[in-house]
Amino acid sequence: MSTSDTGYVERRQGGETRAEIQRVARELFTSKGYEATSMREIAEALGIKKASLYYHFAGKEEILRSLVQQRGAEAENLLDWIARQPQQPELLRLAVLRWVESFSKEKLKGIRFISANPLLMDAIEQHPDERIGSTLVAIVDALASLLPERSPVTVLRLRMALLSINSAVEAAHRESFTDDEIVAAARANAAAAIDALLAHA
Amino acid sequence: MSTSDTGYVERRQGGETRAEIQRVARELFTSKGYEATSMREIAEALGIKKASLYYHFAGKEEILRSLVQQRGAEAENLLDWIARQPQQPELLRLAVLRWVESFSKEKLKGIRFISANPLLMDAIEQHPDERIGSTLVAIVDALASLLPERSPVTVLRLRMALLSINSAVEAAHRESFTDDEIVAAARANAAAAIDALLAHA
DNA sequence: GTCTATACGGTGATAGAC
DNA sequence: GTCTATCACCGTATAGAC
Numbered sequence: 489m490s491t492s493d494t495g496y497v498e499r500r501q502g503g504e505t506r507a508e509i510q511r512v513a514r515e516l517f518t519s520k521g522y523e524a525t526s527m528r529e530i531a532e533a534l535g536i537k538k539a540s541l542y543y544h545f546a547g548k549e550e551i552l553r554s555l556v557q558q559r560g561a562e563a564e565n566l567l568d569w570i571a572r573q574p575q576q577p578e579l580l581r582l583a584v585l586r587w588v589e590s591f592s593k594e595k596l597k598g599i600r601f602i603s604a605n606p607l608l609m610d611a612i613e614q615h616p617d618e619r620i621g622s623t624l625v626a627i628v629d630a631l632a633s634l635l636p637e638r639s640p641v642t643v644l645r646l647r648m649a650l651l652s653i654n655s656a657v658e659a660a661h662r663e664s665f666t667d668d669e670i671v672a673a674a675r676a677n678a679a680a681a682i683d684a685l686l687a688h689a
Numbered sequence: 690m691s692t693s694d695t696g697y698v699e700r701r702q703g704g705e706t707r708a709e710i711q712r713v714a715r716e717l718f719t720s721k722g723y724e725a726t727s728m729r730e731i732a733e734a735l736g737i738k739k740a741s742l743y744y745h746f747a748g749k750e751e752i753l754r755s756l757v758q759q760r761g762a763e764a765e766n767l768l769d770w771i772a773r774q775p776q777q778p779e780l781l782r783l784a785v786l787r788w789v790e791s792f793s794k795e796k797l798k799g800i801r802f803i804s805a806n807p808l809l810m811d812a813i814e815q816h817p818d819e820r821i822g823s824t825l826v827a828i829v830d831a832l833a834s835l836l837p838e839r840s841p842v843t844v845l846r847l848r849m850a851l852l853s854i855n856s857a858v859e860a861a862h863r864e865s866f867t868d869d870e871i872v873a874a875a876r877a878n879a880a881a882a883i884d885a886l887l888a889h890a
Numbered sequence: 891g892t893c894t895a896t897a898c899g900g901t902g903a904t905a906g907a908c
Numbered sequence: 909g910t911c912t913a914t915c916a917c918c919g920t921a922t923a924g925a926c
Contacts, residue, residue, distance in 0.1 A: 527920065538921095542921070542922075548921095604807060607720075607721065610863055641870050644860060644870060648874060655859075658852065658855070662811055665841060677850070679885070728901080738910065739902090
């Protein structure tokens, strides 16, 4: 609040304005969808004019890109972690549950945003080194070799287990479930799916 | 091809044009999203001009409504079927699998359309007697009373089991899985989820 | 950093000829 | 039933004053 001679506060506010835009945009993109949300609506929710947004972001799509780029690092982390573990079938369960459990309250907002705009991810053409869906594919590949019986159906079931947290968010949509309940349900169903996959016929 | 004096062929073509519009619109709404699809694009895909669409449908939203109304009857059927069965825990498994299995090749297109446009369903405000999501809620309510242990988490897990077919479609997105594989994976994971719910602690 | 004003294209939709 | 022509509107984005 003080230190008006350093300019520090002003610069910090600028950074926070950017973050505020991202927060409001993510909320609107989640509730109304990316295409149905206009720059004017974002600006109004912030109490500014829409032209002011273009000082902080080059355009609507750049706001979107900044949101998706915030994610992706944790998928890389899981991939690295998997490579360092003993490669046995039990790793399937450990990796899937580690992934599901990693979604705390704050990260669920990212899941909701993605769930509300499923087509954006493959339409956005990220830079080759910043892909997010492809590392999830790599995780599935790494884990699929541990399956007792590897077939298209079992690989798809493994994918479903990894995406349990997304399924839980979507199943809870428009109903009154807490974030803790959503994570608990995702964990339980993911565990059940992995159990069935490991108990091979 | 003949019978040019009855007018029957012409009338039948008219009906087929309406169905063609619905087919093309559903494809575009599925691949690009409803908001991102313009009336001009739908018309071009059909080889006609945009204004001609308004002869068959009052507007873009009416095309959408006609698509969602095509579904919903089968949910009602399941609800009726459930009411006529002996009310025991095993009915959980039978009902969920019956629901998942009911999605043949053709009906999966409807799931893909819904999965690609998740926000449309609660934005469309259907007539009170034509709701689709609410009957699914009624199904969950009817089945939840059969749960060995009823809690928010188990109810949510039951919801997830019912929506396994949706999860399978989304998990298969952008990957090369056949429709049969998708249904098989959905059935397997739904069964695993129900098994875990019935094996109460 | 935010504002007003504006350019420009695409959108859903309608009117009326054929 | 399909067309051409046209409408009003809203979208993103930019220019330039303050």
